Amino acid sequence: MxxxxxxxxxxxxxxxxxxxxxxxxxxxxxxxxxxFLLVDWCDVLHFExxxxxxxxxxxxxxxxxxxxxxxxxxxxxxxxxxxRLGAHIGVAKSVPAQAGMGGGSSDAASxxxxxxxxxxxxxxxxxxxxxxxxxxxxxxxxxxxxxxxIEGVGEQITPIQVPPARLVVAKPQAGLDTSLIxxxxxxKRDSELAIISGFAANPYGFGRNxxxxxxxxxxxxxxxxLDWLASKGLSARMTGSGSAVFALLKDDFEMADAxxxxxxxxxxxLQHHPLKGW
Numbered sequence: 502m503x504x505x506x507x508x509x510x511x512x513x514x515x516x517x518x519x520x521x522x523x524x525x526x527x528x529x530x531x532x533x534x535x536x537f538l539l540v541d542w543c544d545v546l547h548f549e550x551x552x553x554x555x556x557x558x559x560x561x562x563x564x565x566x567x568x569x570x571x572x573x574x575x576x577x578x579x580x581x582x583x584x585r586l587g588a589h590i591g592v593a594k595s596v597p598a599q600a601g602m603g604g605g606s607s608d609a610a611s612x613x614x615x616x617x618x619x620x621x622x623x624x625x626x627x628x629x630x631x632x633x634x635x636x637x638x639x640x641x642x643x644x645x646x647x648x649x650x651i652e653g654v655g656e657q658i659t660p661i662q663v664p665p666a667r668l669v670v671a672k673p674q675a676g677l678d679t680s681l682i683x684x685x686x687x688x689k690r691d692s693e694l695a696i697i698s699g700f701a702a703n704p705y706g707f708g709r710n711x712x713x714x715x716x717x718x719x720x721x722x723x724x725x726x727l728d729w730l731a732s733k734g735l736s737a738r739m740t741g742s743g744s745a746v747f748a749l750l751k752d753d754f755e756m757a758d759a760x761x762x763x764x765x766x767x768x769x770x771l772q773h774h775p776l777k778g779w
Contacts, residue, residue, distance in 0.1 A: 512611040514602040519708030521692035539771035551587035574609040599676020601743025610643030646777030672745040673722025674762035
């Protein structure tokens with residue numbers, strides 16, 4: 502099998518349709534329940550084969566940290582397989598950071614999938630998932646290929662079907678530091694366990710995000726986005742542990758009067774990850 506030298510791959514974002522904190526382990530990690538929904542708001546990653554084993558990254562939209570999850574994922578795959586090939590990776594970011602949309606984790610997952618092909622490693626998805634888990638709790642979800650019911654500390658992933666929907670996402674200029682939310686003494690940590698059938702009865706209205714009350718105190722811009730969507734007749738909530746909020750879209754929605762500096766985008770849910778067949 503010959504090695505293809507170029508790939509362009511998408512890295513879709515996710516939304517948390519709800520997020521409940523059900524407890525805390527002795528090691529401090531929080532136990533959660535959530536549903537992760539893939540959406541068509543994507544970063545795009547461009548991969549070119551390097552024969553010298555080197556790894557390089559080119560930022561095609563905005564500047565990224567020197568050693569981001571894309572390079573860390575590529576390095577982890579090299580080390581796990583003793584691969585002597587390398588890659589030059591162009592990253593066209595679209596999904597904002599600190600938004601709670603999993604942009605970095607999705608980039609890492611797409612990197613593992615693309616380099617597995619670019620380097621002709623032929624690792625099964627299970628092996629890539631083990632590598633992905635070492636990079637972050639959300640990476641295995643993006644490797645799984647389906648919308649999912651999430652439990653534990655994020656490692657228990659059950660694929661589920663979610664009805665298709667069109668949504669609006671509002672991300673204020675400021676992001677949120679996850680550690681500040683999870684360390685807050687006022688964070689609700691005792692939500693009752695939910696069941697999938699309860700969620701399925703009302704997928705876009707089920708539950709809440711337990712992180713939201715703390716996040717709203719830390720990020721006034723989030724409150725402005727929530728209030729703006731409420732003024733449009735939309736019931737919005739926070740996604741993940743970032744500052745973005747989302748709502749199910751109505752046909753008569755208009756972008757007018759959005760909060761200054763906020764990034765507003767409409768998007769569609771995805772039934773599967775675009776790279777599921779890989």
